[in-house]
Amino acid sequence: MTFRLSQRSRNNLVGVRPELVSVVERAIQITTVDFAVTEGVRSTKRQQELFAKGATQTLHSKHLTGEAVDLVAFLGNRISWELSLYDEIAAAMRQAAIEHAVGLRWGAAWNIPDIRAWKGTMEEAMHYYVDARRKLGQRPFIDAPHFELV
Numbered sequence: 035m036t037f038r039l040s041q042r043s044r045n046n047l048v049g050v051r052p053e054l055v056s057v058v059e060r061a062i063q064i065t066t067v068d069f070a071v072t073e074g075v076r077s078t079k080r081q082q083e084l085f086a087k088g089a090t091q092t093l094h095s096k097h098l099t100g101e102a103v104d105l106v107a108f109l110g111n112r113i114s115w116e117l118s119l120y121d122e123i124a125a126a127m128r129q130a131a132i133e134h135a136v137g138l139r140w141g142a143a144w145n146i147p148d149i150r151a152w153k154g155t156m157e158e159a160m161h162y163y164v165d166a167r168r169k170l171g172q173r174p175f176i177d178a179p180h181f182e183l184v
């Protein structure tokens with residue numbers, strides 16, 4: 035099964051850095067799980083609102099500069115938050131990043147500076163991050179839809 039970006043996804047890529055767009059466009063061709071682009075460029079006002087709600091950790095998000103995208107998994111016509119689906123999307127994004135020579139960080143494995151260098155599965159990458167946070171006594175901040183340029 036091959037998937038295609040919807041018009042809404044394409045609209046949400048407007049203003050995103052071209053190298054990141056090229057990675058997303060390649061990832062949709064090779065992913066085993068359908069996804070939609072829910073957010074690309076974000077306004078400062080929206081970032082402040084998200085920060086106030088605790089939905090983001092920073093006021094200096096790469097969304098503000100077109101260097102980040104959020105990809106939401108679809109099962110059929112429905113959005114799913116099942117983390118295993120995001121492992122599959124991340125695997126496609128990693129492969130696409132390798133092919134396009136673009137450094138990429140994933141929001142479910144913040145401590146891996148560039149997922150192209152990760153040798154395990156993306157599920158293992160997420161566990162690696164969660165374990166590292168727990169060892170520090172800190173709660174993991176899993177943002178599995180989020181990908182950003184390094």
Ligand SMILES: [Zn+2]
Nearest residue numbers: 102103104180
């Ligand atoms: Zn994001």
